[in-house]
Amino acid sequence: MMKIIISICALICCSFVVAEHLEADQDILIPGEWTHVGRVDPSEHLELTFALKQQNVNLLEQQLRAVSDPDSAQYGKHLTLEEVASLVRPSQVTHKVVRHWLQMHGIRDCLTVETEDFLQCTMTAGVAEMLLPGSEFHRYARDRQTLVRSPSWYKVHPTVHPHLDFVGGVHRFPPEGQGLSEFLAQKRRSGQGFHLGVTPTILRSRYNLTAADVGSASNNSQAVAQFLEQYYHPADLAEFMTMFGHGFQHLSKVDRVVGQQGGGKAGLEASLDVEYIMSTGANISTWVFTNPGRHETQEPFLLWMVLLSNMSSLPWVHTISYGDDEDSLSSAYMNRINTEFMKAGVRGLSILFASGDSGAGCRHMTKGKNSFRPSFPASSPYVTTVGGTSFKNPFKLTYEVTDYISGGGFSNVFAMPDYQVSAVQSYLKGVAALPPQTYFNTSGRAYPDLAALSDNYWVVTNRVPIPWVSGTSASTPVVGGILSLINDQRLQKGLPALGFLNPRLYQLKGQGLFDVIEGCHLGCMDEQVQGKGFCAAPSWDPVTGWGTPNFPPLLAALGED
Numbered sequence: 290m291m292k293i294i295i296s297i298c299a300l301i302c303c304s305f306v307v308a309e310h311l312e313a314d315q316d317i318l319i320p321g322e323w324t325h326v327g328r329v330d331p332s333e334h335l336e337l338t339f340a341l342k343q344q345n346v347n348l349l350e351q352q353l354r355a356v357s358d359p360d361s362a363q364y365g366k367h368l369t370l371e372e373v374a375s376l377v378r379p380s381q382v383t384h385k386v387v388r389h390w391l392q393m394h395g396i397r398d399c400l401t402v403e404t405e406d407f408l409q410c411t412m413t414a415g416v417a418e419m420l421l422p423g424s425e426f427h428r429y430a431r432d433r434q435t436l437v438r439s440p441s442w443y444k445v446h447p448t449v450h451p452h453l454d455f456v457g458g459v460h461r462f463p464p465e466g467q468g469l470s471e472f473l474a475q476k477r478r479s480g481q482g483f484h485l486g487v488t489p490t491i492l493r494s495r496y497n498l499t500a501a502d503v504g505s506a507s508n509n510s511q512a513v514a515q516f517l518e519q520y521y522h523p524a525d526l527a528e529f530m531t532m533f534g535h536g537f538q539h540l541s542k543v544d545r546v547v548g549q550q551g552g553g554k555a556g557l558e559a560s561l562d563v564e565y566i567m568s569t570g571a572n573i574s575t576w577v578f579t580n581p582g583r584h585e586t587q588e589p590f591l592l593w594m595v596l597l598s599n600m601s602s603l604p605w606v607h608t609i610s611y612g613d614d615e616d617s618l619s620s621a622y623m624n625r626i627n628t629e630f631m632k633a634g635v636r637g638l639s640i641l642f643a644s645g646d647s648g649a650g651c652r653h654m655t656k657g658k659n660s661f662r663p664s665f666p667a668s669s670p671y672v673t674t675v676g677g678t679s680f681k682n683p684f685k686l687t688y689e690v691t692d693y694i695s696g697g698g699f700s701n702v703f704a705m706p707d708y709q710v711s712a713v714q715s716y717l718k719g720v721a722a723l724p725p726q727t728y729f730n731t732s733g734r735a736y737p738d739l740a741a742l743s744d745n746y747w748v749v750t751n752r753v754p755i756p757w758v759s760g761t762s763a764s765t766p767v768v769g770g771i772l773s774l775i776n777d778q779r780l781q782k783g784l785p786a787l788g789f790l791n792p793r794l795y796q797l798k799g800q801g802l803f804d805v806i807e808g809c810h811l812g813c814m815d816e817q818v819q820g821k822g823f824c825a826a827p828s829w830d831p832v833t834g835w836g837t838p839n840f841p842p843l844l845a846a847l848g849e850d
Contacts, residue, residue, distance in 0.1 A: 308422045308444035311453060315460045315619035317440055319429065323462060326428040329437055331415030335426065335586040338457030338595065339408040340625050341387055343377040349628065352376070353635045353671070357789040359796060365785035365850060367637035370601040374404040377632065383452040390449045394420045402599035404632070409595070421445060424459055428585070434518065437585040438462060454625040458586035461622070463517050464613045484684065486745045486756045488533045489568035492767060495686055495742065496838045503538045504573035504773065506780040510544070510604035511773040512576040513566055513766060516589035516611055519556035521563040521577060522751065529564045529749040539571040547596065548579035558610055560750035561758060562766045566608060569770025573777065576604050594629045603638060605776050605786040608675075608769035610643040610762035612664040615702050616652060623665055623702060630671035634789030639776075641769050642666050643761035644676040644737040645696025648811025649729070649822025649831075659813040661698050661728045661822060667736050668700035673790045674736040675765040676833045677743025678805055689837055690825070691808025692743045696761060697823060697831040700733035708792040709735060712829040720826045724818050738791055739802060740833035741767040771838045778848045787847060794835065799828055801843030802836035 319325070329335075343349075355363035368376075384405070391399065391410060399410040414426045414437075421443035429436050439459045484491050492498075515521070523542060530541040543563065559577075567575050578596065580589035590611055597603065615623070633640050650662030667674045677692035699705075705713060713735045717723065741764035748758045776786045787793070805825050810832050812822030823831045 309447050309450045310442055311445050312455050312619035312621055313442060316617040317442060317460060319440055320462050323429040323431050326430050329414045329426040329428055331413060333414045334411055335414055335417050336411050336584045338591055340454040341379040341383055341406050342452050342454060343406050344380055345376050346628055349376055349631050353631045353789060356635055357792045359793050367785055367788055368635050370403055373632050378405045386449055386452050390446060402595055404598045407595050435585055455621050457588045457591045461588055486747050487742055488747050492569060497840045500537045502774055503571040504777040506777045509777045509780050510574040511566055511570050511606040511769060512578060512604040513562040514578040514593050514609045515559045516580050518581045519559040520550050521559040522555040525555055525560050525749045526563055534568055537571050540567060543577050544574045545576045547576060550579055555750045557750050558762050561748045561763055566766035566770045569767045570773035573773050597633055606639045606769045606773045608641045608766045610765055612645050612667050615663045615665045615668055618665060627669050627671055630669055634671055637786045637788040639772055639787050639790055640672045641765050642672050642674050643765040644674050646694040646760045647696060648694060649698045651813035659815050663698050663700050664696055667696055668703060668734055670703050670706040670734045673738050675761060675768045676737035676740035677761045677764045678740050678833055678837055679744040683745060689805050691810055691832050693810050695810050695832055697737050699729045699735050701730050703734040705732055705734055708795045712795055716826060716830055735831050737834040738794055739835050740764060741837050775844055775847045784850055797846055799835045801839055801846040803839050804836045805833040
């Protein structure tokens, strides 16, 4: 062991060794909405997160497949956090190399997690720039938020390079809001079934939830995760339930807040998420993870992922309305985040992400050459992604069509997982018209997986009822609440939670879902596609997935093993 330490010291201390890039493909352009404030003083403290290389990632993926595939003998036999830790925990050499490297720069103020694959360390900006050659920390401002990031790529010592995936807090500006929109309009009254916007009653009617469809299992729970100074207010939730929680048993208080709630105004998105997961997944214990990123070098989304690796008891369903363009993120970062999703799925957690509100998106490259722009984590093969729909007649309880904002498409980074190949190939071969293949990767992970209404919601925020709120930020907690109700029935029968849903969802081939076959979403505004992305079609499509929930048959399909 002494020889190992001496050799590590000799390698790290050598001043003639050339450092190596760790995230050379990370986009380092400063987003236009951020204003440069100035260089960070070398004495200022930063908090950086070091993602240590894990062991047995291939075995973790095999285990996830086994516990998520209904045809496997291991189906539903989820692992504990401790078992996950024993599988992926970094090697002793990795720990020795990384910790010695940090200590050689005087960095000893570090925290780890149960799985021992993250180190969160505090140091001065001056030390960070020596530790990570090429980095140069500056302060940027957007509205009332400030952030410290490096506008240049960083390197690490070549001895350390094989032992790290990335360093959090150096790059990655928080994305702008997910496009959550709010419309105020005068609606005229019409005949029977008329409604002025989507409320819990409308959702429960459309998706065939009765007054009896509420939670009662004591070991069931669900959660939403919030970032970027988004908070909910308990008073808003209570008022929302007073106004709209009629005809079904429900809770009016969140059971647990993980993180620090701010004292400012409630966020529209946070209010929406909490109010609709608790009114759809009614009477089920609900947690709120709030990760504001108070320290200027924190990445709030990454902090949430780290939390999951450090909590042995967690809610079974998590819904998140957060995403960024795939091409703005390093492959090392996205691959590591995918491993974190695998760690969650193998424990029996269902992780749901909104598909985004930009349709297929558009990446403008050279003149006359554009491509669609997939979003991550929506494009991850290890999460369930939720798209959006609208009522055909916005004033009546009718069938659903594509909401033109609904995010969807094909990953440019991740291969199409086995569980969806048949469904996606059927779409590609059977749909009447596709965009030119230069716009998308036909072999990539396709999303979304399913959908729900995403248009014209009522939300109470800062004690004010607000109508016509729209976005896949609305559809995602609705689907999450419905899955929580199914978990409730399973748990009462002594069955395991659903866990990673996709392999079973694609086996169902649309059973228990209303197929959405009408409408297209947004794409590039150019001559080739003229603002249109993909269109809905029978069975699965890259706009609404398999469709929207029809609770009784979906419960019958998923409520039993």
